[in-house]
Amino acid sequence: MNVYLFELKAQLRGFLAGVITLIGVAVVFLYGAYPIYRDSKADVQHMIDGFPPQFAALFGVNKDVFSFGGFYRFSSLYFMLIVAIMACGWGLSIFGREKRSKAVDFLFVMPASRIRLYAAKLAAGLTLTIAAGVLFLGTVALIYAQFGDDPTATSIPLSRLLLAACSLFGIGVLFLSFGALTAVLLRRIRSVSGIATAFGVLGFMLVSLPEMTGEEKYRVISPFTWFNVSEALDHGSYEAGYAGLAAAVAVLCLTGAAAVYARADARGL
C-alpha cells in the first residue's frame, strides 16, 4: 500500500499536466471546432446531391457524418496520441523510478516480495489510467450535452459516443504496459519523456499505414487501430478479434515485465 500511495503522489504532477492537456484538446476540438464543421452541412449536402449515392457512401458521407459522434471519429486519433504518450510515460516513470534514482536496493530491502512491489506499482499505473479515462468521458458527455437539442449533432446517441471514447482506456492500458516492459528491460532510462513520445508518435504514424494504403493486414502492427472507433460509433461494439489481440499484447507485456522484475539483478552504483 505504501508503494501504491507513494507512486500516486509522485505521479500527481505529471498526471495533472497530462489530464489538463487531454481535456484542453478535447474542448478545443469538440467544443470549439465542431460547430464550425456542423454549420457547413448545407454546403456539403448540396454538393453531394449532385453525385450518385454510391459515391458519397464511398467517402463515408452518411447521415451521421455531421453529428457530434461523426466529428469525434475524426478527432479520436489525437486523443489517442495524448493518452498513449501519457500512459507510456507513467509506465516508464513508475517502473523505472528506482533504476533512475539508483535506489533499487532501498526498495528491494522492504519486507515485501518483488511481485508484491510490482503489483503495487501496476495498481498505481492502472489507477492513473482509469482516472484519466473517467475524467475524459465526463468531459465528452458534458460537451455533448451542450449540443443536446440539435438533431444533427445527436444522431449518434451518447451511449455509443461514450463507448467509442472508452477506446482510450484500452490505449492507456496498452501503452502503460509498453512503458512498464521497456522500463524493466532497459538498463538505463535516460529520458522518460523521450521514450514515451517516441512510442506515442510511432503508434500515431502506424495508423497511417492501413489508412492510406487500404491494406487491412497492416492493422496488426498498428495498435491505435485495434480499437475501432468507427465500429463503436456505427454498431455499438468493438471487433472481438482486435480487442482480443490488444488484451493479449497488454497481458503479455505486463507478465513479461513482472517476470523480469521479479528476477532481475539489482545493479549497484
Next chain:
Amino acid sequence: MGTRVMLAVVARELKANAKAFLVWAVAIALFNVAGVMKFEGIASGDPEAVRKLTDAFPKVALAVMGISDLDMSTFAGYYAVLEFYAGIMAAVYAVALARNAVSREMVDGTYEFLFVRPVTRTRILTAKLVAALVCAVAFVAVNLVSSLLCLGLLWDVPGLSGGSGPNPAAVVWRFNVWLMALLLVFGAIGACASAVCPSPDRGAAIGNASVVVAYGMGVVYDMFSDHEAAVAARVLSPFRYATPADVIAGSVPVPFVALAAGLAVAGFAVAYVAFDRRDLVPR
C-alpha cells in the same frame, strides 16, 4: 592535441548513439517501404469529383482528418502525407539526439570523466553536436534512399510519370531537404532546453513538449489557413514553416525560412552559452 580529444569524443558519441540510430533508421525505412510502395494512383472514382467534394468540406474537418490542401491521387500529395509523419518522427529523434549531446553525462553522473579532458567545454559540445549531426544526416539519408528505391519500383503505376505535376523524384528530394531543416530546428530547440534547464528531465520534457505543441499548432494552422490570424499558429509550428504545397512546388517562403534559420542559430548559441556556464550539480 585538442583535435585528438575532440575526435575521441565524436567517436565515443557515435558509438553511444549507434543502437538508437539503428532502431530509428529501421523504423523509417520500413515505414517508407510499407507506405510508398503502396501508392496506387487514383484508386477509385473520378478525381475531379473527389476534388469537388474535398472543396465542399470545411477546412476544419479536412485538417482534423489530416488531408488539407493535398491531392492524394497524385504521388506528391500522397508522399506529402507520409512525410508529415516522418517529420514528426524526425523531430522527436532530433530532440533525443540534442538531449543526449548536451546532457548524457549529466544523467549518467559521469561529467567528471568528460570535463577532465584538456579541452574547453565549447569544444566538447562541438564534438558532441557534430556526432549528433552525423546521425541526423544519416537518418535523412536512410529516408531519402529508401523512398527513392521504393519509387523506382513503382514504374507501372498510372499517372506517376508524365502528366502535369512535378517530377516524383524531385518531390522526394525536396521533402528530404525539408526533413533536414526540421531536424536542425528541433535539434536547436532540444539542445537549448536541455542546456538551460538545471534538471535534465525537465529539459527533455520541454524539448519533447515542443514537438507535440508544434504538431498541434500545425493542425490548427491547417484548420484556419484562410484566416489572417492563422499566421500566429504557423509561427509556432516549424512543421508548417514550409507548407506541403510549398515543398511540392519547390518554392521557398523566405520569411519563414529566415525564421527557421534564426531559431536554429539562436537555439544552438544559447545552448553553447548555457553549457559553458552550467553548474555540475550532483543529482
